[in-house]
Amino acid sequence: MKTVSILKSTVVALVTMSAAAAAESYNANHFFAERHSMVRGPYVEFAKKVAEETDGAIEFNVFSAGSLLPPASSLQGVRDGVAQVTYHAGTYTPSELPIANLIGDMAFYNTDPLVMAFASTEFGLTNPEQQAEWKTNGVVYGGGYSTSExxxxxxxxxxxxxxxxxxxxxxxxxxxxxxxxxxxxxxxxxxxxxxxxxxxxxxxxxxxxxxxxxxxxxxxxxxxxxxxxxxxNYYAGFEWGYNVPFWQSITPENRRVLFNQMAYYLGEHRIEFDKDVEKAVQSxxxxxxxxxxxxxxxxxxxxxxVAADEATLVANAKERGVEDPEVILTSFKALIDKWDALLAQVDTADVEALAELARTEIYDKIDETTYGVN
The missing domain is CATH 3.40.190.10 (Periplasmic binding protein-like II)
Structure with a gap:
């Protein structure tokens, strides 16, 4: 009887531990193929790191090559909970994201992809008008990206x-x-x-x-x-946009895990993208x-x-209902210039250095207890 009791206790303990460790499964969506630099690091590796760092509380199933959502449907899909995190190319939804497209069309102001990835990320996370636009569309903005030139x-x-x-x-x-x-x-x-x-x-x-x-x-x-x-170079939209109910359901500690991993893969992606360009061109x-x-x-x-098009950017934004697009562009240009200077001071081939810069200058300044919740 004593042996049976011990066995029962052991089984109960194991089941309890297993349930606690079991990861909640969520969908992550990207319309590029898994071998692409925007997917293999920022989505496939990212999902593994998040599962590890959250002790199995968050597990993303990565769907690539449009297997879950086609490109034009990713914004609606994350809003409706088909995916809990997704990449979205902003030019597919100009009416829904006029501010994101306004800054996305500034692609000729500075064609350094690393600068634009970091500047657009800070803008997307901190600009009040842009934040209001994300909220209206039912998405919590996580971070940006930039293609190579x-x-x-x-x-x-x-x-x-x-x-x-x-x-x-x-x-x-x-x-x-x-x-x-x-x-x-x-x-x-x-x-x-x-x-x-x-x-x-x-x-x-x-x-x-x-x-x-x-x-x-x-x-x-x-x-x-x-x-x-x-x-x-292209950076309109976001590399990580989260479903609002999902984001609000996870703990602040796990939101911080996501922040830290996005900071890392913001830089990792840029390095890998440029390596892929070099290899592809040589081949x-x-x-x-x-x-x-x-x-x-x-x-x-x-x-x-480039000199003439800014007037068109402003006119298009006003037609789409953006108030004071000139002020928004001025704010974004200031961030571009800021990151142009900051990135000149680090080894841009060092992922850890880039991740540390992204954390200290962007993500560490965001309150995980309130961001995307209030």
Whole structure:
């Protein structure tokens, strides 16, 4: 009888311990493939770290390549609880996120991806108007990102301004499409997943995207020429946006875990993205792709566009109901300049140094007991 009692007690203890350690399962959504730098670190590794650091209280099941939500539905999907955290490309929802798109269209002000990733993250977490926009859309903003610089990856040579006229360029919408029109090209707004088909079928002359696409979207098989004119970089929306009921249901201690891990992968992602670009470009060059620098006609056309487009940004934002977009842009520019200076003082190839900077300058200043709750 004593042995039976001991066994019963042991079983009860084990069941209790197992239940306590069992992770709550949640959905994490990204529309890029798992091998992409925006997924493999900030989502796949991130999910493992969060499960470890929360002692199994939070376990994310990562859905990639649009297997849970298509790109245009990610904002609604996280709001409705289909996913508890998601990536969202802001240009898919310009009416719902006019402020996020306003700052996202500032991609030509500073084309350093690391600067823009950190500046957009601080803006998204701290700017009152932007915070109100997230709240209206039922999302708790967690952190941002930036692609590497966008280049023209083409199946035809583009050397001069004259060469680009009439060419069909896949663009990310917004300022990129306006730049295409400015130089006499034809902007084509399609998802990145359709770039290969467009170039292969001849419905596109160039895909304007980060050059990791040569590998991650297999564009090296259909691209013969790449022009390194820096056509901005993409950071509109968010890398991590959380469902409100989920965020409010977890403990402040676990919100701090998420903050710390986002700080780490904000920097890790940028380093890995640039490494992927370097490897993809070298592989494509080895396969015969030609890489050329822009001539003065293209550089001058880009400079003219950047100088003129801010008025368009402001006008578009006002049409979408944004009050005082000039004030918002001034605030965002100040953050860009701040991060340009801060990042010049650290080793930008050191993930830990970048993570520490993100924590001390951004995430440690946010109160995990109130952020996203009040």
């Amino acid at each position: 966008y280049f023209m990856q083409c199946n035809t040579p583009i050397r001069t301004l004259e060469d680009i006229k009439g060419k069909r360029l896949r663009m990310a919408g917004g300022a990129w499409s306006r730049f295409a029109e400015h130089v006499g090209a034809v902007p084509v707004s399609i998802p990145s997943s359709e770039m290969y088909t467009g170039l292969d079928a001849g419905s596109l002359d160039c895909a304007v995207a980060a050059a990791d696409a040569l590998d991650s979207f297999s564009l090296k098989d259909v691209v013969t020429d790449m022009n390194t004119l820096p056509i901005g 494509a060059k080895d396969g015969g792709m030609t890489v050329v620098d822009p001539d003065d006609t293209l550089k001058n056309a880009l400079a003219e566009f």
